[in-house]
Amino acid sequence: MKIAVLSGKGGTGKTMVSVNLATVAAPSVYVDCDVEEPNGHLYLKPENVEREAVEVLIPRSNPDKCNGCTECVRFCRFNALAYTLDRLKVFPEMCHSCGGCKVICPQKAITEFPRTVGYVESGQSGDIKIHTGIMNIGEVAGIPIIDRLSEKIPEAGNVFVDCPPGSSCSVMESIKDADFCVLVSEPTVFGAHNLNMVAELVRTFEKPFGVILNKDIGGERNPSEEYCLKNNIDIIGRIPFDRKLGLLSSEARIAVAEDSHFKKLFSEILDNIKEAAQ
Amino acid sequence: MKIAIPVNNESENPDIAESLGRAPFYMVYDTETKTSKTIYNPAQDSPSGAGVKAAQTIVDTGAKILLTIRCGDKAFEVLDGAGVELMEGFVGTAKENIDAYLGGKMSKLETIHAGHHGHGA
Numbered sequence: 001m002k003i004a005v006l007s008g009k010g011g012t013g014k015t016m017v018s019v020n021l022a023t024v025a026a027p028s029v030y031v032d033c034d035v036e037e038p039n040g041h042l043y044l045k046p047e048n049v050e051r052e053a054v055e056v057l058i059p060r061s062n063p064d065k066c067n068g069c070t071e072c073v074r075f076c077r078f079n080a081l082a083y084t085l086d087r088l089k090v091f092p093e094m095c096h097s098c099g100g101c102k103v104i105c106p107q108k109a110i111t112e113f114p115r116t117v118g119y120v121e122s123g124q125s126g127d128i129k130i131h132t133g134i135m136n137i138g139e140v141a142g143i144p145i146i147d148r149l150s151e152k153i154p155e156a157g158n159v160f161v162d163c164p165p166g167s168s169c170s171v172m173e174s175i176k177d178a179d180f181c182v183l184v185s186e187p188t189v190f191g192a193h194n195l196n197m198v199a200e201l202v203r204t205f206e207k208p209f210g211v212i213l214n215k216d217i218g219g220e221r222n223p224s225e226e227y228c229l230k231n232n233i234d235i236i237g238r239i240p241f242d243r244k245l246g247l248l249s250s251e252a253r254i255a256v257a258e259d260s261h262f263k264k265l266f267s268e269i270l271d272n273i274k275e276a277a278q
Numbered sequence: 279m280k281i282a283i284p285v286n287n288e289s290e291n292p293d294i295a296e297s298l299g300r301a302p303f304y305m306v307y308d309t310e311t312k313t314s315k316t317i318y319n320p321a322q323d324s325p326s327g328a329g330v331k332a333a334q335t336i337v338d339t340g341a342k343i344l345l346t347i348r349c350g351d352k353a354f355e356v357l358d359g360a361g362v363e364l365m366e367g368f369v370g371t372a373k374e375n376i377d378a379y380l381g382g383k384m385s386k387l388e389t390i391h392a393g394h395h396g397h398g399a
Contacts, residue, residue, distance in 0.1 A: 073334060078326060078327050079321065079324055079326065079327025079328065079329075079330040079331040080327060080330070081330075082330050082331075082333065082334045082337075082356040082359075083334065084334075084337050084356055084359045084360035085359060085360055085361065089355070089356060089359060091327070091330060091352055091355075094326065094327050094330065094352075
């Protein structure tokens with residue numbers, strides 16, 4: 001089963017939840033799609049890591065063939081091309097590598113060249129296979145890296161996809177193949193607002209989903225819980241605000257591997273996910 | 279010689295627009311005929327890359343001078359590559375800006391900001 005872990009807001013505990021679930025579910029596969037800031041590897045400490053580059057194709061114009069018709073400039077929806085002083089200027093980081101300019105050019109003046117935008121690192125930690133997407137600093141679009149990560153996901157087995165925060169294109173790309181979505185929330189008004197955004201997203205994708213109330217303070221108001229109750233959303237787990245859990249996580253230690261109390265807590269959440277996903 | 283200015287509307291003497299890439303219109307003033315025309319900026323609602331597209335529009339007008347309050351790095355690359363000179367405009371009407379430029383009271387735009395790209399990519 002492929003389980004995507006996401007949250008509208010950053011810092012709600014996606015990675016903490018993902019690595020702990022992957023550990024109680026082992027043998028498993030952990031995929032870090034948070035390519036701008038992948039940090040699951042800090043917890044899981046993969047060994048025998050192999051690294052492969054992720055490349056995209058970028059256009060280049062042959063000035064001897066180009067007659068300055070600017071069809072390509074007008075075609076580009078991402079405004080990655082400009083034509084000045086008899087030559088085509090390409091802004092590589094704006095380009096989405098659709099290849100449309102090459103197709104549309106009447107002079108066949110455009111060829112494409114690969115450009116590295118990031119890496120995928122694959123390694124092993126005990127019974128957990130780890131794939132980490134890493135976007136190069138200065139790049140703006142992580143989609144090609146997430147695409148490559150998707151190719152690494154096996155058809156069978158317990159797969160946990162740690163998604164980027166927010167509800168943008170990169171999140172949509174990350175949950176594309178998921179069988180179930182876990183939404184990690186925190187007990188703040190801001191958290192509930194962003195939980196709503198991401199709940200709308202997974203509904204649009206018609207994915208079954210449930211919410212984990214993280215940092216829950218018993219007896220105190222939890223805006224994310226109120227949101228779930230109001231909208232009939234399944235609460236599949238409740239992780240109390242716990243200093244010990246915070247300390248373990250701050251040292252990049254996996255709580256379920258060190259404390260039977262947390263092992264029980266996350267095992268129950270995993271059971272709830274499996275039940276809800278059916 | 280043609281002078282371009284980002285402006286807020288199509289009237290005869292509009293105010294300068296504070297944004298270059300997202301300005302609704304550009305006014306192009308011809309110093310030889312002493313006439314001006316206003317063109318629509320097709321980049322104003324672009325999800326991304328407005329600066330590049332806007333700069334292309336300005337280059338295509340044949341203007342060699344641009345009076346603007348601000349300019350992002352990508353737009354600058356296009357404009358500079360096309361030999362357009364950027365002068366630092368000020369809040370006021372297009373006419374006030376043109377008069378200041380023609381009177382030699384305007385300095386070159388020194389600061390190019392890093393742009394607003396990368397959001398929602």
